[in-house]
Amino acid sequence: MTRTARAPLSRERILDAAVAIADAEGLAAVTMRGVAQQLDCEAMSLYYHVKDKAQLVTGLVEVIIDEVIATTLDNPPGGPQAGDWRDVVRARCLGARHVMLRHPWAPPLVANADQVPPNTYRVFEALVATMIEAGFSYDLAHRAIHAIGSMILGFTQELFDPNVDTDELSDDELAALAGAFPHLGAIAASQPHDAAQSLSVCDTQAEFEFTLGLVLDGLDALRPAV
Amino acid sequence: MTRTARAPLSRERILDAAVAIADAEGLAAVTMRGVAQQLDCEAMSLYYHVKDKAQLVTGLVEVIIDEVIATTLDNPPGGPQAGDWRDVVRARCLGARHVMLRHPWAPPLVANADQVPPNTYRVFEALVATMIEAGFSYDLAHRAIHAIGSMILGFTQELFDPNVDTDELSDDELAALAGAFPHLGAIAASQPHDAAQSLSVCDTQAEFEFTLGLVLDGLDALRPAV
DNA sequence: CAGGCCGATCTTACAACGTACGATCTGCCT
DNA sequence: AGGCAGATCGTACGTTGTAAGATCGGCCTG
Numbered sequence: 253m254t255r256t257a258r259a260p261l262s263r264e265r266i267l268d269a270a271v272a273i274a275d276a277e278g279l280a281a282v283t284m285r286g287v288a289q290q291l292d293c294e295a296m297s298l299y300y301h302v303k304d305k306a307q308l309v310t311g312l313v314e315v316i317i318d319e320v321i322a323t324t325l326d327n328p329p330g331g332p333q334a335g336d337w338r339d340v341v342r343a344r345c346l347g348a349r350h351v352m353l354r355h356p357w358a359p360p361l362v363a364n365a366d367q368v369p370p371n372t373y374r375v376f377e378a379l380v381a382t383m384i385e386a387g388f389s390y391d392l393a394h395r396a397i398h399a400i401g402s403m404i405l406g407f408t409q410e411l412f413d414p415n416v417d418t419d420e421l422s423d424d425e426l427a428a429l430a431g432a433f434p435h436l437g438a439i440a441a442s443q444p445h446d447a448a449q450s451l452s453v454c455d456t457q458a459e460f461e462f463t464l465g466l467v468l469d470g471l472d473a474l475r476p477a478v
Numbered sequence: 479m480t481r482t483a484r485a486p487l488s489r490e491r492i493l494d495a496a497v498a499i500a501d502a503e504g505l506a507a508v509t510m511r512g513v514a515q516q517l518d519c520e521a522m523s524l525y526y527h528v529k530d531k532a533q534l535v536t537g538l539v540e541v542i543i544d545e546v547i548a549t550t551l552d553n554p555p556g557g558p559q560a561g562d563w564r565d566v567v568r569a570r571c572l573g574a575r576h577v578m579l580r581h582p583w584a585p586p587l588v589a590n591a592d593q594v595p596p597n598t599y600r601v602f603e604a605l606v607a608t609m610i611e612a613g614f615s616y617d618l619a620h621r622a623i624h625a626i627g628s629m630i631l632g633f634t635q636e637l638f639d640p641n642v643d644t645d646e647l648s649d650d651e652l653a654a655l656a657g658a659f660p661h662l663g664a665i666a667a668s669q670p671h672d673a674a675q676s677l678s679v680c681d682t683q684a685e686f687e688f689t690l691g692l693v694l695d696g697l698d699a700l701r702p703a704v
Numbered sequence: 705c706a707g708g709c710c711g712a713t714c715t716t717a718c719a720a721c722g723t724a725c726g727a728t729c730t731g732c733c734t
Numbered sequence: 735a736g737g738c739a740g741a742t743c744g745t746a747c748g749t750t751g752t753a754a755g756a757t758c759g760g761c762c763t764g
Contacts, residue, residue: 260741261741261742283720283721283722284721284722284723285720285721285722293742293743294742294743294744295722295723295743296723296724296742296745297741297742299723299724300740300742304722305721305722305723360586360589360590363586363632364586370655373655374659376659376662377658377659377660377661377662380661384661390664390665390668391668393661394665395685395688398685398689399629399689399693401632402628402629402631402632402689403625403628403629403632405628405632406589406627406628406631406632429596429599432599432603433600433603434603435603435606435610435616436599436602436603436606438616439616439619442616442617459621459624462621463621466625466693466696466697466700467625467692467693467696469696470692470693470696474692486712509749509750509751510750510751510752511749511750511751519713519714520713520714520715521714521751521752522713522714522715522716522752522753523712523713523714525753526711526712526713530751530752531750531751531752
């Protein structure tokens with residue numbers, strides 16, 4: 253009746269466990285003792301492989317970025333990239349968004365990481381390379397990176413919070429709101445509200461692709477012809 | 479030697495104190511006991527005016543949004559809005575960005591707020607109204623809101639983290655990085671790095687205005703003529 | 705003026721967290 | 735067998751959010 257030996261701890265196993273917890277119960281549930289329990293060990297054992305909790309969180313970002321790299325650079329879905337630069341960049345953005353959709357806790361972490369893990373640079377380097385090949389100046393490429401990055405990471409807010417609408421407000425207050433904000437009411441009324449695979453009620457795939465196209469076309473118009 | 483009577487607690491005074499702490503020492507320093515100390519009272523006294531810490535944080539968002547409303551809607555710098563819709567929207571965006579620059583901890587909070595305070599709707603309602611007057615469809619206005627919102631809130635990341643460069647890496651490792659990411663190196667080299675009034679090293683005013691113009695012009699091109 | 709009532713504040717206490725410090729265990733080399 | 739070093743654990747402390755109830759102070763009523 254010897255207890256089955258556990259697999260040895262490692263930074264990778266720890267990060268995987270943390271990601272699993274974050275996916276299942278949210279980022280706030282990622283705690284030292286919680287991760288340890290998931291790995292059937294004590295909290296203090298983690299510290300041999302991870303400096304402290306801040307670095308564990310940075311590690312989470314690293315895992316997500318690795319996932320982005322795997323699905324957009326190392327083996328992109330439609331084979332190697334070719335054709336218009338916009339199609340290449342668009343495919344990568346949609347891939348990155350897919351990863352974020354699988355890990356809804358990630359965008360704020362990535363956007364607000366105090367320490368940027370080095371693999372992040374690979375993503376940006378690839379994007380800049382594609383743009384430079386398409387005739388971009390470094391300055392324009394830099395600005396493009398910012399525009400694209402803030403799109404992928406910022407597309408998370410809930411404009412019309414369902415909690416507020418359903419729970420805490422009476423019908424009277426709701427009607428008052430609709431009266432005070434007629435335009436927003438009109439927008440909300442015209443929404444399909446099929447929030448199945450989206451980060452928020454009004455963050456649908458079509459909308460993301462629209463804004464993405466807007467930015468990419470705008471950049472393309474500013475690009476010196478090649 | 480009677481102790482000078484303290485001003486009575488109130489939700490507003492509590493929120494103001496919390497904002498002051500966040501501005502001075504960062505969001506992590508906003509703690510129940512800390513806020514209480516600032517107000518010369520005990521931590522538990524706050525709970526009479528604020529439900530719990532989550533609602534206190536929501537209150538912080540509320541304060542920031544109020545500041546945005548005050549500086550962009552109630553008394554905008556250049557008098558009431560007129561002229562091209564892009565100029566109106568641009569002025570409001572720059573005003574909102576100004577507020578965020580004064581409270582660098584705010585963007586992630588606003589972007590990730592679990593509960594959207596109602597005054598947020600006023601900002602969006604005003605933006606949509608301006609666009610509808612300019613001939614936008616509700617659908618286009620909705621998408622525009624998303625594009626603009628993610629710009630203002632997402633423009634915060636540090637692409638090239640100064641901590642990494644200066645501290646933890648040896649010169650060899652630094653050279654290796656520069657070799658692995660030549661394009662990023664070129665961009666970094668061409669940067670002025672006067673990060674005085676910006677949220678991050680490569681988040682300058684000019685760059686923000688560039689991306690903003692890109693989005694606004696793109697939207698304008700899609701707008702039905704009036 | 706006495707008594708009581710109620711909104712506002714405080715005291716105490718507890719669970720959960722991150723983690724410093726040192727003890728312990730385990731496999732390998734001599 | 736002896737010991738050495740890498741890996742894991744036990745204990746304990748400070749800090750956090752907050753539940754439960756005690757206490758204060760001003761105002762109204764009798």
